[in-house]
Amino acid sequence: MPVTAKKSAFRGIGRKAPLVLMASAMLAVGSSGLMAFEPEGKVECIAPADPGGGWDFTCRSVGDVMETLDLVPRSVQTTNMAGAGGGVAYAHTVSKREGDDQTLVAASTATTTRLAQEQFPGMSADMVNWVGALGADYGVIAVADDSPYDDLPDLMDALRKDPRNVKFAGGSAKGGWDHLKVLIAAKAADVEKLPSIPYLSYNNGGEAMTQVVGGHVDAFTGDTSEARGFMESGDLRILAVLSEDRLPGEFSDIPTAREQGIDALGPNWRGFYMPAGISDDAREYWVDAMDTIYESDKWKDVMTQNGLMPFHMSAEEFDRFVHDQIDDIEQLSREIGLVK
């Protein structure tokens, strides 16, 4: 629940999102030709959370775009299946939907985090088909405007002296994605004793930021779209964004962690998996569909309106990425004692 249901994560950011990953865009070319598989009848999208959260948004908005682009015969039906931070839907997909080639399930970094931390008991990433990701919300590390820390290395120096020097607040549970972003950055900056870094979990990013702005906690860890409001009001100073390159638009003034010499990346991606046991043709159809959606103007509008940043992968590339991310998170979680 705390890791996933970030209502604020999709509150409007009005920015054009120029295309960065041209390579993957090339895959989309020629996707429309002759197809051995075409979806017939009902196409279902399972949102593993209650209405109103990020996964629900992913299903509904992508379903809309697929309908507009005629990728599906009729409207996509969104089914909400909340429970265990996506575990209920994951178990359902693995055990009851094998071979169902008309069902997509919304996923995000929260899904890989839980898989890595063995919170879906007896299940692994190999039990489903990872189809593609359609955008991401990058992590930020921020402090109150009157904070003594000037930049990310400054903050990391303090942590290197004593990991208890800086206390972080975020909107996910302990060991959840917001916490992991701190650890990713601290590890890249050679901070020792990662488990000692205090992390305070709140119900959402807004609550966490208020605690930071109010001077009760030292630093905020969250997603770009969450931090926007407090950044604009000038109460919150973003020290670094955890992306490969600087973000477009109003975020272009924010330095990345990389350019400050700390090689840390933290994309919270939005994408889909499908049940195992589907035919190669069907798999190929949906992979192509992901590419077509990502290319479309309609989807670009959705991204712009909802603060999603460029991030696209599909097929094998995405599958590899998911497995790598799970390995990284598992290692980190082991270091902080969350996984034994």
Next chain:
Amino acid sequence: METLGYLMDGFSVALAPHNLMFALLGAFLGTLIGALPGLGPANGVAILIPLAFSLGLEPETALIMLTSVYAGAMYGGRISSILLNIPGDEPAMMTCLDGYPMARRGKAAEALAVSAVASFIGSLVATVGLILLAPLLAKFALTFGPAEYFALFLLAFATLGGITGKNPVKTIVAACIGLMIATVGIDNTGVQRFTFGVLELYEGVDFIIAIVGLFAISELLFFIEARASGDTPGMTVNKLSLSFSDIKGIIPSSLRGGVLGFIAGVLPGAGASLGSFIGYTLEKRLVGRKGYFGEGDPRGVAGPEAGNNGASSGALVPMLTLGVPGSGTTAVLLALLISLNITPGPLMFTQNADIVWGVIAALLIGNFLLLLLNIPLVGIFVKLLSVPPKYLLPVVTMVAFVGIYSISNTTFDLYFMVAFGVGGYVLRKLEIPLVPVILGLLLGPEMEKNLRHALDVSNGDWTILWGSGLAISLWALAGLGIILPYIVGPLLRRRMRAVTS
């Protein structure tokens, strides 16, 4: 004034055609449920919560509909108070005093109309109070650190006695049951507690399932036990003849009742009973011999009605700004907010301004709709109420099951709901109040989390819990909250009984 702008936005949300339609539906159904003899507004709202989920409504619309249900259920409660002399809940007792005599003198329709007008004025007054007071409290947001929040939740538990307390021990038992259920699930350090490897339990117990089970399903069980085959008592209403001067006559009483009720509602734990009680006694004292109180004086209906409605809007102030419910019904609404991904508390006014002000506007519109709905339609309500429960019950049961199923599409939740229903039935048979159970369930995790945070921030130093002026005042208030209800509560109840008899 910034808040006026927000309120206007709230009105534009609440007045959107589909929201207005659901407000009307909510007001109608709320009246109907509330009018079932002996069923209070908290139960009414709990029974209709699943409807919002079965219809798959947007958060704003769901809240607006259920706020109207809230207003409707309170109004509906008056129908049985006035026509049958059976109060739906404690605050409605005062309405019986002059409402029932009015009905017996063949002025039932007038009594109902007067109570509708007074309810509207009462909630109008309280809405103004809410607009003035809530943003002031919300500005406090930044000064609340983990230690202050912990003290605040403690205050909420301390005032529980005031909400329900006839028997302090049973209230404590109930709160402990709630707190125990709240520990199920993955805690915020990632450790599983009492999940027994069942995936559905990882996120803990869903408040809405617990509430619908505890209130609605147990209510059904009670109905089945008590009068599955019986008929509802007969009710009749005369044709309405209310002149403008009649309405003018009750306006001062309504205004006074609204102001007093609002003040009573804001005080945590005092709530609606106090509101309607002082609304009535003040009228009796002010108007004195000039009136004919106890024999069907319209002012004796207007005063407590306005007080009661003022108090129920007033109870929204601590609920919306601090996350501390002031009455059983606001506790149910609080659970609803949380389940819609809206965290109540000081932040809500900045983070979810549209929803907060939409709800405030909806409460006002709901009362206005009730006024429109009830004056011409009261005869229809009365007719609908003579439908025997054996036809009504299956419908309610169906709505509850469909609604809960549509939240997460698993039958697990349905079994869970039924289990809670049986549990609620047992608790009620033992006369253990249900509201503290819900509050324990709602507030327990937050309280635990803030305690952990406070100790994290202070590196394990317990003195942080009373380390600021604000925290100390909250502790002091909590102390008062524990003691006062046991002194004032029985006193108030005795006086209410004295006045009634």
